[in-house]
Amino acid sequence: MSEQSLLQVSGLSSAVEDLPILHDINLTIKAGETHVLMGPNGAGKSTLGYTLMGNPHYKVTGGSIIFDGQDITNDSPDKRAKAGMFLSFQNPLEVPGISLGSFIRNAYHEQTGKPVKLLQYKKQLAEAMDLLTMDGSYADRDLNVGFSGGEKKKAEILQMLMLNPKLAILDETDSGLDVDAVRTVSKGIQEYQKKKDGALLIITHSTKILEALHVDYTHVLVKGHIVTTGDGSLVEEINEHGFEKYVRCEGCDGCSPLK
């Protein structure tokens, strides 16, 4: 339990609609570190992302989340965002009538509390969009409305780059993207990782997005438990052999509610 850890999750359990999903999760992420979270479908990876970000549907039933020295276990999502946490959604939501550009400006203003310098902001936004090969006109389009799957994911990474969090949780940002788009998104992530020394928790099924990144730790989540943690090489191994070896409690059909 080092002092300088950015995120410290201890014994975290959470439930959705009274159904326990996560069990006794322990996870420590230090500033600038890159962690990868893998696991079979339905293991609870998104649930972990939501629970960390404070989605009210996902109730913490035990344990705590310390972020940047503060206990945020019961904080609302906006407080967590202001503290420097960011979640790239697996399925970003569509919000009609609000343009992507003005939304980011709004969020930026909320988070910094300072008035946005318009010219500087516009320049920054144009650069980030350029990096992500997004056409500038997307800034004027309604937030995620009519965006393709890949465009939505790029828009998430754009928000990450503009909001500049301390920890970004990327929930399958690479899923459903073509090779070029994965490479582009990966460039965005590198930019965040290198230039801004941002910490990452990357939920993914593939190695493609990780190729150019330095991975410090890999965690495997099965049925709501972190069953193993290793270094970057674990990603390769899982890609070759699958999760079979980590699926513990043979014959167990899920975990009963913990006492």
Place this chain on the structure above:
Amino acid sequence: MSDNNKTVVDIDRSVYDIKDVENEQDFYRMEDGFTEDIVRKISEEKHDPEWMKEFRLNSLKLYNELEMPDWGPDTDELDMNLISSYVRSKTDMKGKWEDVPEDIKNTFERLGIPEAERESLAGVGAQYDSELVYHNVKDEVADQGVVYTDMESALTGEYADMVHEYFMKLVPPTDHKYAALHGAVWSGGSFVYVPKGVKVDIPLQSYFRLNAAGAGQFEHTLIIVDEGADLHFIEGCSAPKYNVANLHAGCVELFVKKNARLRYSTIENWSKNMYNLNTKRALVEEGARMEWVSGSFGSHTSYLYPMTILKGDHSTMEYTGITFAGKGQNLDTGAKVVHQGKYTSSLISTKSISKSGGIGTYRSSVIINKEAKHAKTSVSCDSLMLDSISRADTIPGMDIRTDDADVGHEAKIGRISDEAVFYLMSRGLSEEDARAMIVSGFANPVSKELPLEYAVEMNNLIKLEMSGG
């Protein structure tokens, strides 16, 4: 902000001396309801021409004969005696600033309405008269031959015959009980005549005229846009208007001549005790175009269905409206269109928001007559409920009597999505701001049709309604 708004902001407020409340006689007897005596008195005070006096008296007769509407929200709490006494003797019925409900005072504060205007806008102060601004605008458009004046002056002025020819021809007193009442006791309002081919490039705003005696209660608006002319008229403002008497039965008659265009924009924000039973109608000639933009906030109960008659061939209309029904409000709004001419087209798109138990009903009626060959209509209504205790209903009516009409209809009723709120909150917006942003986005198709300053006002209103319990 546009220039015309700037004139409003920049004018020297010191010119608004508080005038003496008009020296109205008090009646020694309080009678129930409206009597001939009252109407004669109103007519006398207004120096009506003879025909108008007769018109008022006939309307009164109709008012007493006609039944209350038996559909829509109920109006049981409407106290006609109170309204009658109000009309009879404004001096007595005038409330005090102290009696103005807190929520209205707060709204003035938050909308940044200047002190000088608050009492007047609230309906309790002496008449506040923005004569200077009004005259400037009036003079500016007069150079183009445009007549822009109050209804009382129009009755006796240069265009008296025109007023006589058109007054309540589109909305006759026989139309319904409140139209009859309006015909009997109407007071204030605007008259606009735009001559042939004249394109008025600044929007005319009734805001300046709303403060005339009795206006904002039974005001009459008559606009005639002659052939090939073009006008944008804006009615109302975002400041809540408080009246002791809780009935608004205004009437708007719009005549859009051949190849002319009229855009009529409204933001209404009546106090929450108000019954808003307003009648608006447009008659559109060949090749002409009528555009409505309408935002309805406030009031206790509203019946509001601007109607467009597409009389001429190739005439078109577009209606864009939004309604926000909060706690204790029952807003029954929509649009009506009658297709008469060939190749006519109508496009109706409405948004309705309900919150804290408010009821928003969208009611529309599209009639395509036999003669209206190749008519085209498209209706879409979209409702958003902000919680589970609020209600949104849609009652679309279509009566299509020609078989080559092109008819489109779409209705959506939805709730604000918790996941979307969480999404926005995860970017640092408070829950309140996240909800307000979703609602503003929902309203965006309407606000972007409004002039910038009104769009800003509307967004402020939405924020206010969202934060109020």
